[in-house]
Amino acid sequence: MKPARFLPILDWGRRYDASALSSDALAAVIVTIMLIPQSLAYALLAGLPPQAGLYASIAPLVAYALFGTSTALAVGPVAVVSLLTAASVGRIAEAGSTDYVTAALTLAFLSGVFLLILGVFRLGFLANFLSHPVISGFITASGLIIAASQLGHILGVGAHGHTLVEILVSLVPEIGATNMPTLAIGAASLAFLWWVRGGLKPLLQRLGLPAGPAGMIARAGPILAVAVSIIAVRVLDLGARGVALVGEVPSGLPPFTLPSVQPDLIGALVSSAVLISIVGFVESVSVARTLAAKKRERIDPDQELVGLGAANIAASFSGGYPVTGGFARSVVNFDAGARTPAAGAFTAAGIALAALFLTPLLASLPTAVLAATIIVAVLSLVDLGALGRAWRYSRADFAAMAATLVLTLVLGVEAGIAAGVALSLALFLYRTSTPHSAVVGQVPGTQHFRNVDRHDVITAPNVLTLRVDESLYFANAGYLEDRILGLVAEKPGIEHVVLMCPAVNAIDLSALETLEAVNEGLREAGIALHLSEVKGPVMDRLKRSAFLEALTGEVFLSQYEAYAALAPETARGALEAARPEVCPNAESRGLHPL
Amino acid sequence: MKPARFLPILDWGRRYDASALSSDALAAVIVTIMLIPQSLAYALLAGLPPQAGLYASIAPLVAYALFGTSTALAVGPVAVVSLLTAASVGRIAEAGSTDYVTAALTLAFLSGVFLLILGVFRLGFLANFLSHPVISGFITASGLIIAASQLGHILGVGAHGHTLVEILVSLVPEIGATNMPTLAIGAASLAFLWWVRGGLKPLLQRLGLPAGPAGMIARAGPILAVAVSIIAVRVLDLGARGVALVGEVPSGLPPFTLPSVQPDLIGALVSSAVLISIVGFVESVSVARTLAAKKRERIDPDQELVGLGAANIAASFSGGYPVTGGFARSVVNFDAGARTPAAGAFTAAGIALAALFLTPLLASLPTAVLAATIIVAVLSLVDLGALGRAWRYSRADFAAMAATLVLTLVLGVEAGIAAGVALSLALFLYRTSTPHSAVVGQVPGTQHFRNVDRHDVITAPNVLTLRVDESLYFANAGYLEDRILGLVAEKPGIEHVVLMCPAVNAIDLSALETLEAVNEGLREAGIALHLSEVKGPVMDRLKRSAFLEALTGEVFLSQYEAYAALAPETARGALEAARPEVCPNAESRGLHPL
Structure with a gap:
């Protein structure tokens, strides 16, 4: 099984x-039918000649079929990675120049190498630090930026810039120069594709087609728009009326290309390559996981890194640009019945046939039609409702999402996502540094202990029990110390402090030293410190320190045993008291009964 | 009480x-007796004239007495902050120049303003991100650097540099130029102070003195060394024999000084000011907390920031340099019976008297004696044993400590502590991103569920129960998904997955969306997802999302209820089975019985 672990085709093949x-x-x-217009459109978005999109849909798919573990993932050009490519390569070279194409090849190569390294060293977990709110805010902002960037093609004028503001500002003075035939084609394509997306499938179903085939046919909408517009251009000679066309696309299989080894260029691209790799990996692995779960299969995220790395390296040697697994195409691939990664290799063969035989037709394709396919595709990525859902669920997640969205729109894709990651980490650290903790007492008639603020519980006057609902580590050790010492300073009758630890999954050295200081401080004040309900792994670790010997009190297996030992009359009295209706006052206070 | 909250003297006064x-x-x-030689010595360490140490021990102490909350904290110049001052100011100005003194005043001012801002906005928790291992490694490394930097004074030669390597390299070629009388005084002082530290107190106790007074007298060792060496210099005219002396110290109260407002200088010092503030605050607040606990008092960390901020601003207007609460002096202050912050104001008066009347004597004080007091003081900060304790307790804490120590020695104080903070955060994030989780089963004869790998438990063939011992958040959401889907893929008979959540203190939006994806993936595979033992606050939050409606299974109050509902025969059979000796195999496997 060892070789199959690294070359999954040996297993399923x-x-x-x-x-x-x-x-x-x-x-x-x-x-393939879905990918032909998409690959051309995304190449346009990336600032590359249309054939680069076709080339990026051939060799990379074969490479992924050899090394990937997902049976449904459809690899190739995707919208967000194309935007990131345009943003990073556009800083270095003029769109349309040979340097631009070389930089895109180099970006794919660097991205592939980085993904391979992550995979070989099993560092896929790093991608987990891109939180969902950050990804969601980033994708929505990217969708808006991409849609705006295509407006120029729909109007038949030039637009440039890498942030929403730049693009819109560059468009305003050009509006007067709108080319009417182009706008007509663009608007018609947009309307048609929008209708196909929402209305064609239900229509086909009403006409008696089952849901599956109806959905598949609806996916072919873009290729229909492409075909009709090519015919319209030829019949009406729209090229002569100022409609921008794709123009000559060379026929044939992908050329053999080489990425640049210039240190300056590599230095300028490496951080973008890292970003593209991680964003592409996160998008790809999330759809691959979801689709695998539906068939009780699983993917290996680290082997996925190898598969995507191989795909990008293949792209760099065959005239392509950075690729990853696309969301919509993978779902179509899955629904259409793909059973192994070989489906991707067959798709590559289909695109290769298109590159050999269909390119003469594409010369007459208006770029406005491609722009329309992009706009319709990316607007489905824009999910402003996610902001509302995040706000209702958690203010911290909302803040991370909103900040990423706004900063991506205003500062651009790279600064936006970097700020989002930093903010989400900071918010997580802040939350864990001020943990929830509760003074608890015994629920009458039971051996259970609950928060005194949420429940009518019985407490012993000489025992203070504090439950901390977080692992103890350096960032919250000081908080814990202040909380305990503050409670003790408020309540002069205390003889015992019990720290109830069922939610403490770890105690690091800082927290251990803080507990030692608390133990010592309480000892001098004549108060004993006890622990209760300490978990096995935490206890194993405490036994390797001097803390348990210095502890003035005991470690109790359960909190009830602590009460029974330290305040036996209270504990017995509470146990014999009538048990109340479960938490009678919890509901009236709007609290969950637990 | 409102004004007393911000001006604690209104309360205790x-x-x-x-x-x-x-x-x-x-x-x-x-x-005061302890502080006179220390203040001179730490000014020398900071690269400032000796009177700067005295001035830093007058106005700042009065300012702290007005605003501080600790009854025992002894504010003034301390070793580590003096080293940090030398490192940051030394980059900007020549030691001994007016610019150097102005830069030190400005550093104190910036540090004071930063502390005040933190205090007013109650941002004291930020200091918690300096973990104990990082502080410990940093203090040990600082102690070694400080001790090495003083070797030049002991030998009577020049030494320079801000890292251990730089200092030692600068010393080697100078060794031949050692001044023998200086070395004799330095070595004698070192030996005497070392003996005082370890041997004088036991000797006095053997002579019948109680431990308290014996300890106090031992603290006066440095002032004795100062007095004896001044007499020796005068009698033997050692100044003429090449022994470096402190020289003319101006008599009188502190001058009124102003920090610089030059933007260049402020820009160059601001990051150092932040670092000095945080390091000084952490050192100060930890000793203040410990001493307060001994008297069942408490300090207010945010008001401490205000007190230390006021002290540093006072230092900048009165010829001083950055100050904070000193560890050893505060313990002495506490042991000597200080009851209110007024003790600090009285100490200020004592130092003011010394500045008025004792300075003529100090001219004949050899710098070697001050260097010896510094070396003896800082070597007590060096705690290499902490490395061993950290290693035994936790490899992650050891790594943070060792890295901070080594990087501080090699790269200098600022780079060292920055690297330590970054590493300790990264290690924490790594640990929480790969949480402990366990498949659990029912302990025979009980309603308890425990880890199948640690205990002989009974599991139902159709139910998989996974307990996750960590809050669920973005960095471990992917791990959780892979774990669940991996387990399900391995075990074909599973019909129910129960996620047991007693240790889950929070579920963020990323984890929620992952749970939704898991729920959906399992649903398509014909498996129901359930939760058990979800905490109140977590449940409150889940109710604000759409998750509970989409959930294919149920939320059970206890794990036993889950088993009783999903696998009633297994649950009943296990409950009726003979209860084993508590975890018979736990001990033999070297595991804690919980």
Whole structure:
């Protein structure tokens, strides 16, 4: 199994049969039809010639089929990675120049190498530090920026810039120069694609088609728009009326290309390559995980890094640009019945056929149609409702999402996501540094202990019990010390302090030293410190320190045992008292009964 | 009480009486005797003229007495802050120049303003992010650097540099130029002070003195060394034999000085001011907390920031340099019976008297004696044993401590502590991103559920129960998803997955969305997802999301209720089975029985 671990095709390839072949082939045909216009459009978005999109949809798919673990992931050009490519390469070279193409190849190569390194050293967990609110805010902002950047193509004028503000400002003075035939084509395409997206599937279903095939046919909307617009351009000779066309696309298979090894260029691209790798990986692995779970399969995130790394390296040697697993295409691939990564290789064959035989037709394709496909695709990524859901669930998550969204729109994609990651880490650290803690007492008639502020409980006058609902570590050790010493200073009758630890999953050295200081401080004030309900792994660790010997009190297995030992009359009295209705006052206070 | 909150003297001043006065005055006399040589020595360490140390021990103490909340904290020049001052000011100006003195005043002012801002906005918790291992490694490294930097004074040669390596390298070529009389005085002082530290107190106790007074007298060792060496210099005319002396110290009260408002200088000092403030605050607040606890008192960390901020601003207007609460002096102050912050004001009066009347004597004081007092003082800060204790307790804490220590020695104080903070945060995030989790089963004869790897428990074939011992947040959400889906993929008979949440103190939006994806993935695979033992605050939050409606399973109050509902026969059978000796195999596996 060792080689199959690194080359999953050795595993599934052995069991490949005619049934899998026919399923994979059917899925590949459907994905190919979807991918042809997408690959051209995303190349346009990335500032690259249209054939770069086709090339990025051939060799990378074969490489992923060899190394990837997802049976449904459809690798290739995607919107957000294309935008990131445009933002980083656009800083270095003029769009349309040879330098620009070389920089994109180099970016793909660096991104591939970085992904491979992460995979080989099993560092995939690093991607987890990109939180969902940050990704959500970033994707929404990216969608808005991408849509804005395509408005120029729809109007037939130039637009430039990498932030929403820059793009809109560059558009305003150009509006007077709008090319009407282009606008007509663009607006018609937008309207058609929008209707296809929302209205075609239900229509087909009303006409008697089952939901599955109806959905598949609706996915072919963009290729229909492409075909019709090519015919319109040829028949009406729209090129002569100022409609921008894709123009000559060379026929044939991808060329052999080489990334640059210039240190200056590599230095300028490396941070963008890291960002593109991580964003692409996160997008890809989340859809791969979800689709695998539906079939009780699983993916290996570290091997996914290897697969995506191989795909990007393949892109850099075959005239492509950075790729990753696309969300919408993967879902289509899954729904169409793809059973192994071979479906991706068959899709590559389909795109290769298109590159060989369909390119003469594409010369007459208006860029406005491609822009319309991009706008319709990315506006489905824009999810402003997520802001409302985040606000209702958690203010901290809302803050991270809103900050990422706004900063990405205003400062650009790279600064926006960096600020989002920093903010979400800071908010997490802040939350854990001021943990929830509660003074607890015994629920009458039970051996249970609950928060005195939420429940009618019985407390012993000489015992203070504090439950801390967080692992103890350096950032909250000082808080804990202040809380205990503050409570003791307020209540002069205290003889025992019990720290109830069922929610303490770890105690680090800082917290241990703080507990030692608290123990010592309380000892001099004539108060004993006890622990209760300490977890096994935490206890194992405490035994390796001098703390348990210095502890003035005891470690009790349960909080009730602590009360029974330290305040036996209170404990017995509470146990024999009538048990109240479960938490009678919790509901009236708007609290959960636990 | 409102004004007293911000000006604690309004509170304790009202209750001040003759008994408190006599206690405070006695403590002040003892601290003054200890502080005279220390203040001169630390000014030398900071690269400032000796009077700067005296000035820093007058107005700042009065300012702290007005605003501080600790009854025992002895504010003034301390070793580590003096080293940090030398490191930051030394980058900007030549030691001995007016610019150097102005830069030190400005540093004190900036540090004071920063502390005040933190205090007013109640941001004291930020200091918690300096973990104990980082502080410990930093203090040990600082002690070694300070001791090395004083070797030049002991040998009577020049030494310079801000890292251990730089200092030692600068010393080597100078060794041949050692001044023998200086070395004799330095070595004799070192030996005497070392003996005083370790041997004088036991000797006095053997002579019949109680421990308290014996300890106080031992603290006067440095002033004795100062006095004897001044006499020796005068009698033997050692100044003429090349022994470096403190030289002319101006008599009189502190001058009125102003910090610089030059933007360049402020820009160059501001990051050092932040570092000095935080390091000084952490040192000060930890000793203040410990001493307050011994008397069942408490300090207010945010008001402490105000007190230390006022002290530093006072230092900047009265010829001083950055100050904070000193560890050893505060303990002496406490042991000597200080009862209110007034003891600090009386100490200020004592130092003012010394500045008025003792300075003519100090001209003949050899710098080697001051260097010896510094070396003996800081070597007590060096705690290499902490490395061993950290190693035994936790590899992560050891790594943070060792890295801070080594990087501080090699790269200098500022880079060292910055690297330590970054590393300790990274280690914490790594630990929480890969949480402990356990598949659990029912302990026979009980309703308890424990780890299947640690205990002989009974599990139902159709139910998988996973207990996660960490709050769920963005960095471990992916881990959780992989763990659940991995377990399900391994065990084909599973119909129910129960996530047991007694240790889950929070679920953030990323983790919520992951749970939604897991729920959806399992649903498509025909598996229901349930939760058990969800905490109140977590449940309150989940109710504000759509998750509970989408959940395919239920939320059970206890894990036993989950088993009783999902696998009633297994649950009943396990409950009726003979209860084993408590965890018979736990001890043999070297595990804690919980």
